[in-house]
Amino acid sequence: xxxxxxxxxxxxxxxxxxxxxxxxxxxxxxxxxxxxxxxxxxxxxxxxxxxxxxxxxxxxxxxxxxxxxxxxxxxxxxxxxxxxxxxxxxxxxxxxxxxxxxxxxxxxxx
Amino acid sequence: xxxxxxxxxxxxxxxxxxxxxxxxxxxxxxxxxxxxxxxxxxxxxxxxxxxxxxxxxxxxxxxxxxxxxxxxxxxxxxxxxxxxxxxxxxxxxxxxxxxxxxxxxxxxxxxxxxxxxxxxx
Numbered sequence: 001x002x003x004x005x006x007x008x009x010x011x012x013x014x015x016x017x018x019x020x021x022x023x024x025x026x027x028x029x030x031x032x033x034x035x036x037x038x039x040x041x042x043x044x045x046x047x048x049x050x051x052x053x054x055x056x057x058x059x060x061x062x063x064x065x066x067x068x069x070x071x072x073x074x075x076x077x078x079x080x081x082x083x084x085x086x087x088x089x090x091x092x093x094x095x096x097x098x099x100x101x102x103x104x105x106x107x108x109x110x
Numbered sequence: 111x112x113x114x115x116x117x118x119x120x121x122x123x124x125x126x127x128x129x130x131x132x133x134x135x136x137x138x139x140x141x142x143x144x145x146x147x148x149x150x151x152x153x154x155x156x157x158x159x160x161x162x163x164x165x166x167x168x169x170x171x172x173x174x175x176x177x178x179x180x181x182x183x184x185x186x187x188x189x190x191x192x193x194x195x196x197x198x199x200x201x202x203x204x205x206x207x208x209x210x211x212x213x214x215x216x217x218x219x220x221x222x223x224x225x226x227x228x229x230x231x
Contacts (some may be wrong), residue, residue, distance in 0.1 A: 001153060035217050037155075044204055044221040045155065053134070088155055090216040098168055098215035099145070104154035 003028060003088050003100035011108040012079045020105045022072040022089035028100045032092040034072040036065055039086040049074060050092070076107070084109045112137040113170055114205050114222035121228050122195055128229075130190045132205030132222055139163055139186050143208040145218065146179060146190045146202040158203075160214065168214075195229045202226045 005023040012018040022034065033052045037045035047056050049065035052072065062083075064075045072091075076083055089102035117199035118130035132144070146158040159193040169177055173192070181188040192199060203225055206218040 002156075032216070037218075041154075042222050045218070046221070047209075047217065047219050050209070050217045084152075090218075092214070092216045096171075097214070098160070098170070099157050099214075099218075101155050101157055101216075108201075 002091060002103040002108045003096070004045045004091065004102035006087075006089060006102040006105045009061065009106045011110055012076075014079055014081065015109050017075060017077045018107060019076075019109070020074045020080055020087055020089075022074070022102050024072070024091060027071075027072060027095035028091040028093040029067060030070040031094055032043050032074065034065065034067045035090045036063075036074045037041065037088045039088065041085070043090060065095070074109055079109055083107060112207060112220045114220055115208065116203060116205050116222045116225040118203075118225055118227065120226060121230065122199075123231050124196055124229055125194055127197050128190075128192045128199070128227060130203055130205075130225065130227070131187050132187070132189070134186045134207075139158040139181055139183060139188060141211045143214045144179075144188050145206050145208070147204045147206060148199075149204070149224075150198075153201075156201075158190065160208075162214070163188075183210070197229050200227065200229045 035051035038048045039045040052067045053065045093100040113135045115133045122128045145160040152164045186193040205222045207220040209217040
């Protein structure tokens with residue numbers, strides 16, 4: 001069972017900005033940094049954002065993250081067809097002593 | 111660059127025990143937290159558990175009674191064992207490594223490609 005709540009889907013046309021929310025609690029997002037993962041069809045998840053707003057080398061700056069309180073957001077600006085994927089948020093949960101995962105959001109590029 | 115590769119039977123019968131192995135190359139399994147995840151067809155990711163060599167293991171509360179994770183430093187591998195499997199355990203199983211040494215978190219920078227396990231008679 002997922003501890004972090006995301007909308008099941010989001011969509012936009014090429015060039016648009018899409019935002020995905022991630023709602024948690026004081027034991028996870030409220031006290032730890034959020035990571036975001038992109039999962040392209042048929043592949044393993046790949047780290048997209050860590051430390052709330054840091055991008056690993058090679059991740060385009062079209063992807064940005066933020067968090068406040070017990071919520072976090074991922075924004076994709078200048079949406080491209082190759083951004084069509086599933087996106088997951090994650091954060092360490094102090095109460096569970098385990099990583100908490102989001103329910104996942106499928107992004108469609110119309 | 112560390113690389114991970116899952117291996118194991120693609121088909122397991124209901125009620126049997128499933129065993130998967132994650133082979134790690136390009137770095138030692140010591141000093142890192144190693145996790146197992148799974149993803150049922152068309153569903154989201156689920157964290158199964160982690161191991162820290164010579165240290166703690168921790169499991170998803172929903173699976174704690176059926177899973178165990180172990181590590182073998184001589185082969186640089188870690189393994190997942192799941193008992194009493196059913197159709198609900200049909201999924202792609204991934205292994206992954208936490209980014210930072212000696213720290214458990216939610217920043218997984220290295221993943222295996224995943225292995226599909228089907229539970230069926």
